[in-house]
Amino acid sequence: MRAAVCVFPGSNCDRDASHAIREATGVVAPLVWHTDVARVRADLWVLPGGFSYGDYLRAGALAALSPAIDAMRRHVNEGGLLLGICNGFQILVEAGFLPGAFQSNDVLHFTARDVFLRVARTSSPFLSLYREGEVIELPIAHGEGSYQMGDDEASRLGATHHVALQYCDGAGRVQPEANPNGSVDGIAAVTDATGRVLGMMPHPERNAEPLFGTADGQRIFQGALGTVRRGVGRGA
Amino acid sequence: MSRFGVRVLVSLKPGVRDPEGQAISEALPGIGVEGVADVRAGKVFDLTIEAPDAATAREKADVAARRLLANPVLETFELEMDRS
Numbered sequence: 001m002r003a004a005v006c007v008f009p010g011s012n013c014d015r016d017a018s019h020a021i022r023e024a025t026g027v028v029a030p031l032v033w034h035t036d037v038a039r040v041r042a043d044l045w046v047l048p049g050g051f052s053y054g055d056y057l058r059a060g061a062l063a064a065l066s067p068a069i070d071a072m073r074r075h076v077n078e079g080g081l082l083l084g085i086c087n088g089f090q091i092l093v094e095a096g097f098l099p100g101a102f103q104s105n106d107v108l109h110f111t112a113r114d115v116f117l118r119v120a121r122t123s124s125p126f127l128s129l130y131r132e133g134e135v136i137e138l139p140i141a142h143g144e145g146s147y148q149m150g151d152d153e154a155s156r157l158g159a160t161h162h163v164a165l166q167y168c169d170g171a172g173r174v175q176p177e178a179n180p181n182g183s184v185d186g187i188a189a190v191t192d193a194t195g196r197v198l199g200m201m202p203h204p205e206r207n208a209e210p211l212f213g214t215a216d217g218q219r220i221f222q223g224a225l226g227t228v229r230r231g232v233g234r235g236a
Numbered sequence: 237m238s239r240f241g242v243r244v245l246v247s248l249k250p251g252v253r254d255p256e257g258q259a260i261s262e263a264l265p266g267i268g269v270e271g272v273a274d275v276r277a278g279k280v281f282d283l284t285i286e287a288p289d290a291a292t293a294r295e296k297a298d299v300a301a302r303r304l305l306a307n308p309v310l311e312t313f314e315l316e317m318d319r320s
Contacts, residue, residue, distance in 0.1 A: 057304070057305070058307060061304065061307070065304070094307075099309075100309060101307050101309035101310045103252075103253065103255065103310065104255045104256060105255070106253070106255050108255050108256075108259050146253075146255075148252070148253075148309070148310060149309070150308075150309045150310070153309065182253070182255075
């Protein structure tokens with residue numbers, strides 16, 4: 001059971017992700033420079049948060065052209081797990097692993113705070129340790145976090161992707177007042193059709209141990225690597 | 237090989253929300269410009285392309301725009317060849 005974190009120029013949550021994986025699962029996840037990804041095999045790859053390539057052009061657009069992305073495509077096709085957090089989610093969307101696109105937050109400024117999230121789906125290794133409808137709390141920290149979908153994309157829900165997490169209030173109600181950035185349907189995270197690729201704007205690695213609050217994020221990593229342990233992924 | 241100038245104009249598709257344009261539009265009365273009903277923000281890229289002919293240069297700019305400069309989910313683009 002192996003995990004690794006892909007580092008792009010401008011990534012800045014890479015160490016946090018590696019730390020959280022170790023704390024949550026005991027797995028030591030090395031940081032791997034994006035041009036070296038093809039040489040490292042792992043069951044779980046994490047694209048961490050940050051500002052890859054300075055967010056030039058569009059957040060994630062330039063990292064989506066990295067050789068790491070071809071390696072990630074092979075990884076996913078072979079049954080591997082892929083998690084994109086914040087900028088990592090933006091990269092997954094720009095690279096076409098997940099549908100949609102990001103715009104500036106509708107509030108027009110960078111937003112960093114804790115939000116409530118409703119677990120919309122649990123049939124993904126990453127979400128297997130949550131209950132459907134469960135309300136969890138994780139921090140967000142982004143300026144381009146407004147998730148949008150093209151008309152044709154939204155209609156393919158279920159065929160190409162599933163909604164995984166939605167911004168909600170403390171009682172689990174998905175409503176505009178609880179939406180921090182104007183994302184369509186309050187979408188905070190989506191998986192691909194298989195559930196093996198998860199993109200999420202909130203930061204599970206920043207709330208993955210009791211020191212930082214509810215530790216609600218740790219089950220993302222435990223679910224992913226626990227599933228691998230049970231042999232759904234590529235195996236150790 | 238010659239050098240060709242190609243301008244790529246990227247705009248949001250009609251109906252796509254534009255927070256930046258909206259903020260600009262709300263700021264305009266502050267400098268005394270009233271009556272601007274709407275602002276849509278976009279991007280301009282001026283490419284200088286080495287190619288044997290204008291058609292080839294345009295093709296390259298088209299690939300650049302489709303694959304990278306514009307996001308097809310939210311944006312459209314136009315190409316303008318430099319006639320100078």
